[in-house]
Amino acid sequence: MHRLLVCAYWAGVTVFSTWPAPLLAAPITSSAAPEQVVGREPRFAIGVEYIIPGFAEVYAKTGVRWAKAAAVGCTWGDIEPEPPTGGKHSYRWEVVDRTLLEYQRAGFQHFHIYVRCMNRWASSKPVEPIGGGSWLPKPEHMEDYKAFLRAFVQRYNPNHPDHVPGLLYPIDYWEIEAEWGTGFWKGTLEEYLELLKVAYPTVKQANPQAKVILIGFFLAGLFEGRPDPKEIPAALAAMPAQQRRITQQYLADVRRLLAHPDLFDVVEFHSLSDWSEISGMARFLRQTMQEHGYQKPIWVGDVNYTASPLMFWGIPVPPYTEKQKPAIQSTLDALARPWHPRHAEAIAWLRAEQARGLVKKTVLAMAEGLAGINLGNTTDWGLFGIAPRITGTVGFQGLVEAKGIPPKPGEPRPAYHALRLLVEKLGDFSEVKPLDLGRGVYAYKFTVQEHPLYVLWYDDGRRYLP
Secondary structure (H helix, E strand, O other): OOEEEEEEEEOOEEEEEEEEHHHHOOOOOOOOOOOOOOOOOOOOEEEEEEEOOOOHHHHHOOOOOEEEEOOOOOOHHHHOOOOOEOOEOOOOOHHHHHHHHHHHHHOOOEEEEEEOOOOOOOEOOOOOOOOOOEOOEOHHHHHHHHHHHHHHHHHOOOOOOOOOOOOOOOOOEEEEOOEEOOOOEOOOHHHHHHHHHHHHHHHHHHOOOOEEEOOEEEOOOOOOOOOOHHHHHHHHHOOOHHHHHHHHHHHHHHHHHOOOHHHOOEEEEEOOOOHHHHHHHHHHHHHHHHHOOOOOOEEEEEEOOOOOOOEEOOEEOOOOOHHHHHHHHHHHHHHHOOOOOOHHHHHHHHHHHHHHHHHHHHHHHHHOOOOEEEEOOOOOOHHHHHOHHHHOOHHHOOOEEEEOOOOEEEEEOHHHHHHHHHHHHHOOEEEEEEEOOOOOEEEEEEEEOOEEEEEEEEOOOOOOOO
16 A cells, blocks of 8 residues: 655644555545544534634534533523512523534534523522623522523433424533633632532432533633743742732642542643643643543543733733833734734734644644643633733634624634644544653654654743834
8 A cells, every 4th residue: 555754834843744645635625525434423522612603614624523502691590580470480592502503503512511500590690791701600590590500401311202393413512611710700719619409409300311511610820831830939039929829829729629520520621821831731620630540531622712812901911021011012912903014924923823723732632641621712802902001812713714793704714724634633532641742842743544644843931012
């Protein structure tokens, strides 16, 4: 059998592959989705987030079969905006039904759902008019929360008689609340555990096959460039005092939440920073679970700042440095202003960085033995582009252009094509091993359909701007 040695420069990452010649015959520019191996699930799940109406078909063409829905539309207050009357609940399923069924019809088979208890009439404390946030429900409304959560899970369980008409696949992954420590959950840690003690058995009763995902962890500024949790003390010592106190408290919270493995099935962390944080965060979570005598699957989500945000609230995000702050501000201003003389240059740089980061984060997640990754964003979040020096690059992170109101898919961006190639080349890998090729070289040997495929890149630990 003839073999070809392939060397591809893909999104700033070099890929070497030894393949039988027929496997390389099909052009990678085909509009069809990459083929999936029938009969078994891949060992690593690749998903997109956050799904919105009208974009299912364009993302199905990437070959991705997992997706995550945003909390908007899946929050208790969105679905049950009025309290029950005479003990009868009235739920508004139209928005969530329409979106999830659109993606199922397009070929998506697996979903993560954020479920937030935020509900103005049931909240134990007032919900802020802008931004909101979840408080524990009032004691007299906890049964109403259970009824809502039970109805939600049953609606997407095909084995339940009340499931939504047209359901093609069960929805088995349910995340209780959104993100720890960033204002999405307003209550205390003890109150969140109280909510979990109600939510976990409720989900399981509604669908015994369902998995409960613990609230996501977001901890930027600690693990970038530090893959070994043993480096935590040195990293903390190098931080300004206030940041050190906040980070130490966050680590303590993570350890306390992970001390309750009977209340969740899956752990998730959010990677909103540099790609180099993946390994350290994954190993820290695994080490912490081991200290408590168990292991559970780990997902990485919110992978939507794939160039890293550059800056949050005026603070450069590592590995970017304070010395780079003027250049970062200039770059963000150019990104946000189409009339800026450097706008085209900044956009071209961002699109390249976005594609590189997407590939690197996914490869590292695969190499760390994680269960899966949710990549995004599906579209730009234009509102965040108004104040880029506060929000960083979040406003410009869509994998495709979006046009019109309501938005419709436009031209795919480089990161979209990188995602498609990622699924095509690595989506069905059976094994991955890191290779030691010297300082600064990230190298991995994948086995795909019994053939080796090598992915490698060089990193000098610095980050560069246009």
